[in-house]
Amino acid sequence: MRDQMYGELDLGSLTIFSGSFINYGYWGDLAADRDITLAERTASQAELYRRVVSRLPTPPGVELLELGSGIGVGTALVAREFAAYVSGLDRSAAQLARAAEANADDLERLSGRLSFHEGSVTEIPFKDDSFDGVYSVEALQHVDDLAAVAREARRVLRPGGRFAAATFFAPDDTDTPVADLIETVASGVDVVRPVGAFAADLEAAGFKDVAAEPIGEHVWRQFDRWVAQTEYRDSWGRNWLRCYENGWIDYYVLTAA
Numbered sequence: 001m002r003d004q005m006y007g008e009l010d011l012g013s014l015t016i017f018s019g020s021f022i023n024y025g026y027w028g029d030l031a032a033d034r035d036i037t038l039a040e041r042t043a044s045q046a047e048l049y050r051r052v053v054s055r056l057p058t059p060p061g062v063e064l065l066e067l068g069s070g071i072g073v074g075t076a077l078v079a080r081e082f083a084a085y086v087s088g089l090d091r092s093a094a095q096l097a098r099a100a101e102a103n104a105d106d107l108e109r110l111s112g113r114l115s116f117h118e119g120s121v122t123e124i125p126f127k128d129d130s131f132d133g134v135y136s137v138e139a140l141q142h143v144d145d146l147a148a149v150a151r152e153a154r155r156v157l158r159p160g161g162r163f164a165a166a167t168f169f170a171p172d173d174t175d176t177p178v179a180d181l182i183e184t185v186a187s188g189v190d191v192v193r194p195v196g197a198f199a200a201d202l203e204a205a206g207f208k209d210v211a212a213e214p215i216g217e218h219v220w221r222q223f224d225r226w227v228a229q230t231e232y233r234d235s236w237g238r239n240w241l242r243c244y245e246n247g248w249i250d251y252y253v254l255t256a257a
């Protein structure tokens with residue numbers, strides 16, 4: 001189902017997303033008296049990238065790896081705005097084909113500072129000590145073995161390198177009805193783990209200064225407002241907000257050194 005979602009289903013083409021990004025977004029203030037614009041929806045998704053990558057030291061020429069780069073417009077944004085060398089990694093050949101097309105200009109113009117690679121975040125196809133920073137935006141909810149992600153990220157980072165990843169987790173390990181409310185959790189496409197379990201995986205892999213910052217106040221209510229404007233207004237997708245408001249999920253940025 002994960003293959004289908006990023007293959008023929010082309011998740012990024014659904015109206016809940018925009019601009020070839022596929023994330024729930026980091027939202028600023030929105031006017032209450034009018035609809036959210038498409039430009040605001042796209043800007044929220046770009047902003048989530050900035051919020052994640054700003055957790056990494058990014059001197060000019062820094063070498064970064066993105067885990068789960070999707071259609072790659074966020075990867076390109078990072079290469080442009082942070083003057084970085086960025087490699088995007090994704091397991092979906094269909095997403096990589098979309099990334100090649102969507103970012104054709106930047107792939108040419110950034111002269112080698114942007115590249116896309118096929119492979120899994122649990123078996124990263126790069127040598128030890130290849131990067132100064134590893135980051136991920138809304139991809140790790142699809143990975144069954146996050147301990148392997150932690151080990152692989154640690155392996156490809158140089159000494160002094162840093163890690164930052166954003167996605168949704170459960171605040172703790174209490175039983176909740178999330179799987180009854182969210183279809184992609186029921187089907188296993190998304191996994192909602194306790195955030196502390198991934199923090200422990202990072203520590204076990206040798207990371208230090210592991211921290212998990214909840215950013216849900218900048219994500220869920222605004223994303224729900226956007227979904228309510230689309231044809232998905234009566235779908236199970238509205239249950240994300242219910243899960244957040246009940247304390248069953250939150251959106252986090254995890255960082256580690």
Ligand SMILES: C[S@@+](CC[C@H](N)C(=O)[O-])C[C@H]1O[C@@H](n2cnc3c(N)ncnc32)[C@H](O)[C@@H]1O
Binds near residue numbers: 068071092139142
């Ligand atoms: C929700 S999309 C996010 C894309 C992008 N980060 C964004 O914010 O627009 C998740 C992406 O992660 C990729 N992905 C999922 N599991 C993966 C894995 N094990 N290894 C590499 N990529 C994976 C999917 O193919 C998909 O392109």
